[in-house]
Amino acid sequence: MTAEQHKYHISIGQQESRHTFPTLQYFLFFQPHIFFNSILASRTFGTFGFARHTSRPFAKPKEPNFPPRKKKFLERHILAFNRNSFVAEIIKQIGMSNATLKQEILDNVTLVFSLSENSKLNNSLFELTEKELSFLANYFHISKTQALFVAVIFTLNYKGRKVDLDDLNSHFDCNPMKLLEFSDDFVELYNKRLIRKNNKSNRHRTINLKGADEEFCINQIVSEKILKSEPIPDVLVDAVKYEDIFTLLEKLYEIGNQRDNEEISTSELFEQTQSILEENTHFPLIEKAKFLGTSIEEKYLFLYVVWKFLEGDRDPWVERSFKGIYDKPNERFTQIQRFLSKENNLIKEDWLEIIDAAFFDDAKMKLTEKALDLLTECDIKLFNKDLDKKKKENVIQPDDVPFRNLIFSENEAHQFELLKNLLLEENFKTTQERLIQKSLPKGVTALLHGASGTGKTESVLQIAKATNREIMKVDISASRSMWFGESEKIIKQVFKDYKSYAKKQTHTPILFFNEADAIIAKRKEANSSNVSDTENRIQNILLEEIENFEGILIATTNLANNMDSAFERRFLFKIEFQKPSVSAKSKIWKSKMPHLTNEDCEILATKYDFSGGQIDNIVRKNEINEILYGSKVDVNILLEFCKEETFSNQFPRTQIGFKAI
Numbered sequence: 059m060t061a062e063q064h065k066y067h068i069s070i071g072q073q074e075s076r077h078t079f080p081t082l083q084y085f086l087f088f089q090p091h092i093f094f095n096s097i098l099a100s101r102t103f104g105t106f107g108f109a110r111h112t113s114r115p116f117a118k119p120k121e122p123n124f125p126p127r128k129k130k131f132l133e134r135h136i137l138a139f140n141r142n143s144f145v146a147e148i149i150k151q152i153g154m155s156n157a158t159l160k161q162e163i164l165d166n167v168t169l170v171f172s173l174s175e176n177s178k179l180n181n182s183l184f185e186l187t188e189k190e191l192s193f194l195a196n197y198f199h200i201s202k203t204q205a206l207f208v209a210v211i212f213t214l215n216y217k218g219r220k221v222d223l224d225d226l227n228s229h230f231d232c233n234p235m236k237l238l239e240f241s242d243d244f245v246e247l248y249n250k251r252l253i254r255k256n257n258k259s260n261r262h263r264t265i266n267l268k269g270a271d272e273e274f275c276i277n278q279i280v281s282e283k284i285l286k287s288e289p290i291p292d293v294l295v296d297a298v299k300y301e302d303i304f305t306l307l308e309k310l311y312e313i314g315n316q317r318d319n320e321e322i323s324t325s326e327l328f329e330q331t332q333s334i335l336e337e338n339t340h341f342p343l344i345e346k347a348k349f350l351g352t353s354i355e356e357k358y359l360f361l362y363v364v365w366k367f368l369e370g371d372r373d374p375w376v377e378r379s380f381k382g383i384y385d386k387p388n389e390r391f392t393q394i395q396r397f398l399s400k401e402n403n404l405i406k407e408d409w410l411e412i413i414d415a416a417f418f419d420d421a422k423m424k425l426t427e428k429a430l431d432l433l434t435e436c437d438i439k440l441f442n443k444d445l446d447k448k449k450k451e452n453v454i455q456p457d458d459v460p461f462r463n464l465i466f467s468e469n470e471a472h473q474f475e476l477l478k479n480l481l482l483e484e485n486f487k488t489t490q491e492r493l494i495q496k497s498l499p500k501g502v503t504a505l506l507h508g509a510s511g512t513g514k515t516e517s518v519l520q521i522a523k524a525t526n527r528e529i530m531k532v533d534i535s536a537s538r539s540m541w542f543g544e545s546e547k548i549i550k551q552v553f554k555d556y557k558s559y560a561k562k563q564t565h566t567p568i569l570f571f572n573e574a575d576a577i578i579a580k581r582k583e584a585n586s587s588n589v590s591d592t593e594n595r596i597q598n599i600l601l602e603e604i605e606n607f608e609g610i611l612i613a614t615t616n617l618a619n620n621m622d623s624a625f626e627r628r629f630l631f632k633i634e635f636q637k638p639s640v641s642a643k644s645k646i647w648k649s650k651m652p653h654l655t656n657e658d659c660e661i662l663a664t665k666y667d668f669s670g671g672q673i674d675n676i677v678r679k680n681e682i683n684e685i686l687y688g689s690k691v692d693v694n695i696l697l698e699f700c701k702e703e704t705f706s707n708q709f710p711r712t713q714i715g716f717k718a719i
Contacts (some may be wrong), residue, residue: 173187178236179230184202243373314358327358343433373422377421428558429439453531462520474521564609638669643668661693668700675703
């Protein structure tokens, strides 16, 4: 506020001056030595006013030539002696008698701030502002000394900056050691949450003294209470009822940022979180969060990961997240270790899962399917999970499988029908219930083995179609990662994904390992090579998972003779697919090419020992020929196609080794 803004006409004695004089505030805040001279004049001549000893307006009176010690005494005590009449005049001028609580607080803060400037924190300051500090101390529930610092920091904050010790030293014009005498007051103000503090982000600092790099600002809640003319509560927690869950989650995240910026402590973070949760149990997610873990720390971590997920960060870093939550390094490392070792209840109860990494600080975490289901139940629908599942490349829908009439030998047909009938929904549920009653494993596992092209894969597809079950197909080659240790994680993830996926389906899906030779082959000798050790670990994981499996698993292999014996008892059904007999092949030819005569089919079946897959290749060539030339081929052309199907008919065998002459 400028001096011009303070000018108004005042009376000197009973007569109105012909000159315009500044207000009392002007002399107090901008020309204090004139104010002191006026006080001396009032004590000497019995008048209270500003005597002008010159005809020039605003001329600076000649200062009395007091000795330094006497002048200092007068400055400290005369103001206090005449304080009542002086402050009454100020109150009259600024209208505090009819002021609101807000105005009264701001006026007291303004007066304390102005009188404390260049005061050197001397005792006379506290004597002069005793009533104002008492008022502020009662309002903030603190001591008078603490009220002084609150008033100064509050005012400096509204100049648009945080306040450090250097700012306070400059304001009070005192030695830094003087401020350190009040360090306990700053600690108590921080503990009572009236002020926030954080360390300066100055990478070029050359000193590292406690408190030397701290910046202070008034708690936003305090400012809001003042501006709303509301009392300061005993506990400063911004616990309000939010209108939507997203605003609440964002607020919790903002409080976490304050902790990360060292504006609040870890304990304060959790206290505020607890208060917010207690005030907002009308949200289903917060109500259900009561049962997450056993501590407020775990509840905050879960809601933090939920907010990160909603923001698009679906797998935040473990180390970075815990660093933002915990202010003490030893506590942070302890909690990280508990989390990574899966001692944390959020991990135990399957709310969060760890995305493992090779190094300690590379680990990430994410919400589990169980957690995502919770969000859906709580009407947080930012994504269509069912649509995402249908679009998964490794999921085959039964309606997408074309029907094919499979031709088996008598033994194969019997086992195929047995497995298919078992997987009909009613039979499957009844069977699982019976197995549970008998304390037997309820999972159904089957191994289809035999030569390539004998219909193993097609049989799985037709079983899925007949029983209306989805197929989760596993690409074995993708599970053999080039990165050491990754293959084991991929295998574990396969079963975890299947378990989560199966919970969402009305019919239990089929987990399908096609061409599983690479992972069920005989185990290698231990320590023979790193690759062998990795493959052995993969097999051990697979054996353990199949042992505890509760769904439907079907695997196919061309090399059953090379299968590790440990897998034999893990598969309930072991169905061998042999190359079809002449009679079966003749039926296959007839079913695929009805225009052929029975005799033609017999010739083709007898002359060529083809599998069903190889016969399909001949049928495809026939279709191409019909498209290009407009007519079906006869048996002679089909015989040519059959010759081309095998390399042995195209290229003569070359003898390897030495030839006797």
